[in-house]
Amino acid sequence: MxxxxxxxxxxxxxxxxxxxxxEGHAVDWVYDAQAAAATLASERFDGVLLDxxxxxxxxxxxxxxxxxxxxxxxxxxxxxxxxxxxxxAGLDAGADxxxxxxxxxxELNARLRAVMRRHTGRAAPQLEHEGVTLDPATRQVTLDGQxxxxxxxxxxxxxxxxxxxxxxLSRAQLEDRLYGWGExxxxxxxxxxxxxxxxxxxxxxxxxxxxxxxxxxxxxx
Ligand code: CA
Numbered sequence: 001m002x003x004x005x006x007x008x009x010x011x012x013x014x015x016x017x018x019x020x021x022x023e024g025h026a027v028d029w030v031y032d033a034q035a036a037a038a039t040l041a042s043e044r045f046d047g048v049l050l051d052x053x054x055x056x057x058x059x060x061x062x063x064x065x066x067x068x069x070x071x072x073x074x075x076x077x078x079x080x081x082x083x084x085x086x087x088x089a090g091l092d093a094g095a096d097x098x099x100x101x102x103x104x105x106x107e108l109n110a111r112l113r114a115v116m117r118r119h120t121g122r123a124a125p126q127l128e129h130e131g132v133t134l135d136p137a138t139r140q141v142t143l144d145g146q147x148x149x150x151x152x153x154x155x156x157x158x159x160x161x162x163x164x165x166x167x168x169l170s171r172a173q174l175e176d177r178l179y180g181w182g183e184x185x186x187x188x189x190x191x192x193x194x195x196x197x198x199x200x201x202x203x204x205x206x207x208x209x210x211x212x213x214x215x216x217x218x219x220x221x
Pocket of ligand 1: 009053
């Protein structure tokens with residue numbers, strides 16, 4: 001997933017970003033409400049982690065601005081311990097869920113998965129297409145019931161495609177899934193990872209429309 005982290009505490013933010021990157025997410029990080037509003041107005045994310053107490057404005061106003069534009073990007077609000085008012089205000093301002101500091105990374109990951117599930121209208125935790133299953137929680141992928149080993153970046157690309165079967169994703173959208181700001185984008189990375197995925201899942205599983213993008217196809221079995 002491509003995530004925006006909005007957090008002014010450098011220690012917490014740094015730890016979160018590192019941990020989320022290890023999970024295979026592309027993470028962009030801004031430190032204040034102004035930068036958050038500007039970034040959300042110009043770029044698309046799969047999910048947002050929003051600290052409520054921010055410099056240069058309020059996290060809740062950032063959230064209200066997002067929802068006022070009709071933007072339904074999933075948002076998890078991060079609040080201080082015992083701040084009941086913040087939690088209630090966050091949900092009322094349009095947050096999909098909240099976490100109270102300090103929290104375990106495992107819980108954050110589980111909540112991210114649940115929020116994404118609701119956002120994409122899925123009831124089942126697993127993604128499935130043409131005999132390929134992907135479990136975002138265990139990060140296991142199977143092909144006709146047999147486990148398939150994927151690298152973190154192969155997994156991230158496959159997850160992006162399987163979250164919206166039928167949708168066409170451009171190379172730029174897929175690159176966004178692989179890299180956060182400040183990370184060097186290897187020019188042929190998407191081509192290389194798609195090639196690896198096709199080798200592992202069958203040549204027809206991921207189709208390409210030249211110059212437009214990639215989408216899931218039917219497997220010849
Ligand atoms: Ca803060």
